[in-house]
Amino acid sequence: MKPTVAPASPAVDADPRDEALFHWPIVTEEDEAAVLGVLRSGTMSGNDISKKFEAEFGRWQNRVFALTHPNGTAALLAAFWACGVGAGDEIICPSMTYWASAQGALQLGATVNFADVEPDSLCLDPDDIEHRIGPRTKAIVVVHYCGHPCDMDRILPIARKHNLKVIEDNSHAVGSQYKGRKCGALGDVAAMSMMAGKGFAIGEGGMLVTDDRSIYERAVAFGVYERTGGASRYAHGADITDPELLRFRGQPIGAFKHRINQTASAMGRAQLKHFDARVEQMQLANRRFWSLLDDVAGLSPHHASWLTADCSLGTHYFARGFFDADAFGGTVRDFCAIVAEEGWAACTPGSNAPLHLHPVFHEADIFRQGRPTAVAFGQRDVRQGAGALPVSEAVADRTFAVPWFKHDWPDRIEKYAEAFRRAAERLRA
DSSP states (O other), rough: OOOOOOOOOOOOOTTTTTHHHOOOOOOOHHHHHHHHHHHTTTOOOOSHHHHHHHHHHHHHHSSSSEEEHHHHHHHHHHHHHHHHHOOOOEEEEEESGGGGGGGGGHTTOEEEEEEOTTTTSSBOGGGGGGOOOOTEEEEEEEEOOOOOOOOOOHHHHHHHHHOOOOEEETTTOOHHHHHHEETSSSSSEEEEEOOOOOOOSSSSOEEEESOOOOHHHHHHHOGGGGGOOOOSTTTTOOOOOOOHHHHHTTTOTTSSOOOOHHHHHHHHHHHHHHHHHHHHHHHHHHHHHHTTTOOOOEEEEEEOOOTTTBBOOTTTTEEEEEEGGGGSSSSSSHHHHHHHHHTTTTTTTTSSOOOGGGGGGOOTTTOOSSOOOTTTTSSSOOOOOTTTTTHHGGGGGEEEOOOSSSSSHHHHHHHHHHHHHHHHHHHHH
């Protein structure tokens, strides 16, 4: 691409309000008072506030059981084990996701059969699942990527046909809707991250939700030993009823301590009260941004054609747009560079790198057995190389970051949309 002439006056001007426009999470005196209350009482390692948070979040999520974790990675690992994933087993997971969606399987001695994603939703492709199912497949992991719901009406029947558990990685999609139902309330169990930068942010934390008491009790027994009835200052025995699990009370079966710090639980309770209203603001802002670019050929929002009116992308966390190289004389990297010249430097190309190409899923010997863990326990060799998942491997060339607005402020959103419009015009010229 020939160099373009930098604008004398970028589309996005300096405005002190932009700090609030993008700042997340929104922390008020209510959050501060909740966290300080825990600090002053010295109950950071307790569970009374966490159990209240679980009850409130479970009701909001429309799930019977909710269990806090220190992060989403821990919640996903617990979900894998609770669904029966063990040494020699397999899970199916999209390659286009964060590593925690899949890597916990290796820690349990299982392996990951990565599947491709749909080109428009960037979520697990229902047509790339069934042929991957083998005699030791235990679960399908669906990732509601960038807040976009997966096509659950096509995925769930496949899982039921083959008696597989469906684990939702809902880290991007707290607040998203699929045909009138909340993401995270669609599969057998859901796990999600609540770290500071996520759509539902409480500092650092995770949550597991399910309607299945067996899955819930196994997750408790795996890493929340203080709730199994053992001798502990914080012991609480009512969470476990399964006699097989009660045999191990007082010790975490997984040898993990999955207790959340109660400062995060306190903040979660405060955040939840205002979350729906804040989600609505982010959805209005995102729609406004894209409506201002509706006539710009070559740019389009991350939005599958099959989405119905009762679906939504929640907070629009990790918001992305699609770039059609055929409509321009340059690459998505060229486009992002021009957007930066127009005043928004955070327009980065691409998304997560496809996991099926990473050496950890091919070569890592986690248990020091002298062979890769992915094939160390008698499972099939389902490792895949370059070219195996073409959609996932091409995403970096056709996606870019868009502003994650936290408020629907028309005058500021118009400035950012103008930066993208100008960048498209300059690149095309």
